Amino acid sequence: MRKPELASAIAEKVGLSKEQANTVLNAVLDEIAGALNRKDNVTLVGFGTFLPRHRGARTGKNPQTGEPVKIRASNTVAFKPGKALRDSIS
Template sequence: MRKPELAAAIAEKADLSRDQANRVLNAVLDEITNALHRKDSVTLVGFGTFVPRHRGARTGKNPQTGEPVTIKASNTVAFKPGKMLKDAVS
């Protein structure tokens, strides 16, 4: 499912116009992004938790040549699914 399809499903379930649902979805995604940028976790009870993670610099291997390469430190996001979500997809 892509973002427009998700917005359309929200619009139908919440009795909103597609434009309203799209604005709500964008607002939710913006707030999750802002929280993660501030290094805050975002927990949606039953659904899961988005957690900002820092990956330190490390040595990797070039898959074509096998030579060692340095991989820079970076920030990423981890997601831990909640019990209701796990149960729903099991």
């Protein structure tokens, strides 16, 4: 499912127009991204938790040549699914 399809499903379920549902979805995603940018966790009870993670610098290996490659430190996002989400998929 892509973002427009998700907005459409929200619109049908809640009784909003597609434009309104898209606006709400964008606002939610912006708030999640903003919180992660501030290094805050975002917990949606029953769904899961988004966590900002820092990956330290490390040495990797070029798969074609086998030579060592320096990989810079970076920030990323991890997602830990909640129990209700894990149970609904099983």
